[in-house]
Amino acid sequence: MKAEAKLMLGLGLFFGLMCAVYWNWSLENAGGVMMFAGMLLGFLPGGYFYWWSRRMKARPEDDPYATQAGGAGVIGSFPGTSIWPFTMGMGAFLVVLALVFGIWFLIPGLGLVGWAVLGGTSEGRRGGKV
Amino acid sequence: MTDVLNPPVTTPSDDHGHEEHHGPTGILKWITTTDHKVIGLSYTVTSVLMLVIGGLFAEIIRFQLATPNANLVSLAQYNELFTMHGSVMIYLFAGPFAFGGLANIIVPIQIGAPDMAFPRLNALSYWLYLTGAITMLAGFFTAGGAANFGWVAYAPLSNSINTPGAGADLWIGGLLLTGFSAIFTGVNLTATIFYLRAPGMTMFRMPIFTWNMLVTGILILLAFPVLTAGLVMLYCDRHFGTHIYSVTGGGVPVLWQHIFWFWGHPEVYILALPFFGMVTEIIPVFSRKPVFGYKGMIFATLSIAALSLGVWAHHMFTTGVVLLPFFSIMSLLIAVPTGIKIFNWIGTMWRGQIWFSTAMLMAIGFVVTFLIGGLTGIYLASPPLDFFTHDTYFVVAHFHSVVMALVLGGMAGLYYWGPKITGYLLNERYGKIQFWFLFIGTQVFTFPQYLLGLRGMPRRVAIYAHDPQWKLLNDWSTIGAILIGVSTLIFVVNVAVSWKKYPAGDNPWDAHTLEWFTTSPPPHHNFYRLPQIRSERPTWDYNHPEHRSLGHGKHPGLGDPHPEVVED
Numbered sequence A: 001m002k003a004e005a006k007l008m009l010g011l012g013l014f015f016g017l018m019c020a021v022y023w024n025w026s027l028e029n030a031g032g033v034m035m036f037a038g039m040l041l042g043f044l045p046g047g048y049f050y051w052w053s054r055r056m057k058a059r060p061e062d063d064p065y066a067t068q069a070g071g072a073g074v075i076g077s078f079p080g081t082s083i084w085p086f087t088m089g090m091g092a093f094l095v096v097l098a099l100v101f102g103i104w105f106l107i108p109g110l111g112l113v114g115w116a117v118l119g120g121t122s123e124g125r126r127g128g129k130v
Numbered sequence B: 001m002t003d004v005l006n007p008p009v010t011t012p013s014d015d016h017g018h019e020e021h022h023g024p025t026g027i028l029k030w031i032t033t034t035d036h037k038v039i040g041l042s043y044t045v046t047s048v049l050m051l052v053i054g055g056l057f058a059e060i061i062r063f064q065l066a067t068p069n070a071n072l073v074s075l076a077q078y079n080e081l082f083t084m085h086g087s088v089m090i091y092l093f094a095g096p097f098a099f100g101g102l103a104n105i106i107v108p109i110q111i112g113a114p115d116m117a118f119p120r121l122n123a124l125s126y127w128l129y130l131t132g133a134i135t136m137l138a139g140f141f142t143a144g145g146a147a148n149f150g151w152v153a154y155a156p157l158s159n160s161i162n163t164p165g166a167g168a169d170l171w172i173g174g175l176l177l178t179g180f181s182a183i184f185t186g187v188n189l190t191a192t193i194f195y196l197r198a199p200g201m202t203m204f205r206m207p208i209f210t211w212n213m214l215v216t217g218i219l220i221l222l223a224f225p226v227l228t229a230g231l232v233m234l235y236c237d238r239h240f241g242t243h244i245y246s247v248t249g250g251g252v253p254v255l256w257q258h259i260f261w262f263w264g265h266p267e268v269y270i271l272a273l274p275f276f277g278m279v280t281e282i283i284p285v286f287s288r289k290p291v292f293g294y295k296g297m298i299f300a301t302l303s304i305a306a307l308s309l310g311v312w313a314h315h316m317f318t319t320g321v322v323l324l325p326f327f328s329i330m331s332l333l334i335a336v337p338t339g340i341k342i343f344n345w346i347g348t349m350w351r352g353q354i355w356f357s358t359a360m361l362m363a364i365g366f367v368v369t370f371l372i373g374g375l376t377g378i379y380l381a382s383p384p385l386d387f388f389t390h391d392t393y394f395v396v397a398h399f400h401s402v403v404m405a406l407v408l409g410g411m412a413g414l415y416y417w418g419p420k421i422t423g424y425l426l427n428e429r430y431g432k433i434q435f436w437f438l439f440i441g442t443q444v445f446t447f448p449q450y451l452l453g454l455r456g457m458p459r460r461v462a463i464y465a466h467d468p469q470w471k472l473l474n475d476w477s478t479i480g481a482i483l484i485g486v487s488t489l490i491f492v493v494n495v496a497v498s499w500k501k502y503p504a505g506d507n508p509w510d511a512h513t514l515e516w517f518t519t520s521p522p523p524h525h526n527f528y529r530l531p532q533i534r535s536e537r538p539t540w541d542y543n544h545p546e547h548r549s550l551g552h553g554k555h556p557g558l559g560d561p562h563p564e565v566v567e568d
């Protein structure tokens, strides 16, 4: 976790410096704001990783001497198949078509998106299919 | 849902660690899959199809330009063609091919993970990409035709008065969909690489391709939301009467350029870094050496990415309202890490036992062509030169050197990893013929364009002055385009000819990284067993215990009595 934290904090620091130099020199706001946001994108996850890295011992993937057997065990749950991404994708498609061809596309579009949100969430709780 | 176990060392797991996968078949399998390999393959096939479609547009453009006053297409159609050529190639081919296709398949396997961190989000990315592509291309079937304001959609050309019509809105809508698709892929890549590595796979043992995809993922997260926000504002300007990009209502047209290029320049590295990574995997394997300067490569990748966020306005030098010295210096600085990479690739090949397979040839072609594009980029990064070459064919030539290098790199990736993905090798003879057509075609295609630009031919014109020099150079460029088109046909023929013909085995290239440890194609959830990971070349170490990798900077006989103990 330490390496990850350093990476993100380092990027944040770099963007912060660049933002300071650029904004003071150019007085141009669009770029200044965007670089400031870039800095946050480094510091927020970086800070989170750093916070965790101080509170946990090295994970097997951070340990250069870890054995495969030492890391054995459940590493997570992965869905085998799921229909909900497709449902949501088609919903999003219709929502975008509503921008072009008429507002009524929103009805089936948002309907599908909502259905997929509900379906996907409950699938996660139920355990879904292999 | 399946609970996935970390497979234990070298015991073929018949009881646990993997499960037989009985799922739906046929079209339902495709629609419901969350397996990163199937999704990645869908991405690859779709994006190669986009390459062909975009390539067809390009051939029409080149035939129009073969004579000064041709009327193969109307002026309006020409605008649609170059807009959609650029859009299809940048938004629908290059990016999705790299981060949705090959990276999606290879990254989890390279770090010993069973899948991407968020498999369902990954599937959603693909559906958004596919529907986005359909949306954008649907413009051709509307009354007003497809979008025609160039792939950069500059304000005020892109407002509702100058380009009314559904084609432009479909372009915006398509980009909203593919934009979210890219963001989700970025989230997935970073989360996978941070959280799903196999035991012992420390950050500084990850293959360079995985490193580059991590950095690409971070860059996506930095850049794409900006574009998506900009597009929403563009849509509001067009339809809801806001005046964000129009002077009349107190807006600022050049704001669009800032937003677009704040995404646009990082995007060129979002496109380039994955291919840097592919080539960095391929060159060591076919030079039979470890990569030269592993940490230097990572440092170069990181600094390229960091700097690329501070150079966007080198596309806006001629607007007269940007800070020239800042953007010029930052752009020139990028040449340094890029140079480090080029030297490291050469250093890897240096005194290696080079095997000139198709993948290796394509990779070398990538390095050469990218070098040409990078060097002319340095010219353009200098404002006094850019004032003369901006919006001429010199710029067109510059970025075609770069992006054609990416096509070469992508082909290298397909020849190298294709066998892992499908289980079958491609024919090497056809591959090499394809390489020569592609490589020579690329240079014949771009070189005259550099000269045309220097002689003042503007870009984005359908007809041009009767100047025998311009005509001759355009003819050469068209010939180059034909050679490139032929190379694509050879690739299609090669796929057909070698269909399921040459079984690949697990590790046809005697390669170094984890994806070559598992079967070809890999099983559901990727691994039956994993080797001990003690360096960035675990598969090599396993297969060649007598030539195991040493720690970074260590050399045999230089006071390292325990080569099997590797520390970073």
Ligand code: HEM
Pocket: B152, B267, B268, B269, B271, B272, B314, B315, B331, B332, B334, B335, B338, B373, B374, B375, B377, B378, B380, B381, B382, B386, B389, B390, B391, B395, B398, B399, B402, B403
């Ligand atoms: C050493 C690195 C590079 C430098 C210094 C550089 C510099 C530049 C500059 C200054 C321009 C603007 C020219 C003008 O419009 O007057 C430009 C255009 C462009 N570059 Fe690069 N470039 C580099 C690498 C790349 C890479 C890696 C890619 C793509 C993967 C790329 C793609 C493009 C594209 C697409 C354009 C044209 C955009 C348009 O349509 O106006 N460049 N480059």
Ligand SMILES: [Cu+2]
Pocket: B264, B265, B268, B311, B312, B314, B315
């Ligand atoms: Cu640029």
